[in-house]
Amino acid sequence: MTQTRFDDGDEDDVPEWADRVIADVAREVRRRRKEMKWTAQKLADRCEEIGYPIPRNVIANMESGRRAVLPLVEVMVLAKALYTHPIHLIYPVGYVEEVQKLPLTYPVDTADAMRWFADLDQTFTAGPANHxxxxxxxxxxxxxxxxxxxxxxxxxxxxxxxxxxxxxxxxxxxxxxxxxxxxxxxxxxxxxxxxxxxxxxxxxxxxxxxxxxxxxxxxxxxxxxx
Missing domain, CATH: 1.20.58 (Methane Monooxygenase Hydroxylase; Chain G, domain 1)
Structure with missing residues (x-):
């Protein structure tokens, strides 16, 4: 699921970048849900058990690309529900070849983007922090x-x-x-x-x-x- 290239510096790329991030998360949610042999309703029930209900139709709309926004809190709850970490939904290493770290930039390897996001070094351990x-x-x-x-x-x-x-x-x-x-x-x-x-x-x-x-x-x- 490689993201397509674009004209660097094109201002129209900003919403497209956001759509791609949402699409990558949605695909990974669907992939992991299918891997666990869960229905969308099962995932919705699991979210409700956690304490933040996400209805079945909302999950279905997200997975089919019919949702324009994806709140961070939902990413966090979906990750917990699917027994994974939020960063693995945002950067599904091994399932998406390249992603854009930010708008108006060229795609990079998904693992590199994950390292940047989590402030990790090349061995995926904590880097020399600025924090x-x-x-x-x-x-x-x-x-x-x-x-x-x-x-x-x-x-x-x-x-x-x-x-x-x-x-x-x-x-x-x-x-x-x-x-x-x-x-x-x-x-x-x-x-x-x-x-x-x-x-x-x-x-x-x-x-x-x-x-x-x-x-x-x-x-x-x-x-x-x-």
Whole structure:
């Protein structure tokens, strides 16, 4: 299903590009629905189960090219209903050879367009982002998980030490407890650093569990003013 070429710079291409994007999504919805041996009504029922009804006739009109618009929210719900990801409906790699990333541009390989859309590198892993806030929030999630794991390990080894049958077992548990405490301290430091950067750039600070309320300084963080 290769998109046809066009005259680069033709202003009339803008609506045509939008129509092509919608058509690619519609074809992939139909292909995947057929692959799952679902009727349009089955897909409509699945959308309703998710909590965002898309009637059978709307799905049928979309698949047959009789819909002029396709809201983003419907793409998201259809993807969930079809047990796939929205990006695979927009860029059906392997089923559409080429797509236009934007209007007034030449078609490119569908996989290349997908990489551009999702900010991925050539191996389909996260690229060097220009989106520092996204990276900060991902780093926050990682540091939070490390801190919680370390605190859980520290508490567990503290209990082992308290119930140890002899000095050797107690000493081993205390050493393990100290190791977990050191890991927790490093993770807390990383959390504090990331939270400072997030706040400085105007972002919201994710909530912390009560076991980590000591991460944020009493005086709070400062916003960048430049």
């Amino acid at each position: 520092s806030m996204l990276h900060d929030h991902l780093a926050h999630r990682e540091a939070l998980a490390e801190a919680l794991t370390a605190l859980k390990g520290e508490a567990s080894q503290r209990e082992v030490a308290a119930q140890a049958a002899d000095d050797t077992e107690r000493a081993q548990a205390l050493r393990a407890q100290a190791d977990f405490a050191e890991q927790a301290a490093r993770a807390k430091y990383q959390l504090r650093r990331v939270r400072r950067e997030i706040y400085a750039e105007g972002g919201f600070l994710p909530d912390l569990p009560t076991t980590l309320t000591d991460v944020d300084p009493d005086e709070g963080y400062e916003r960048n003013t430049v």
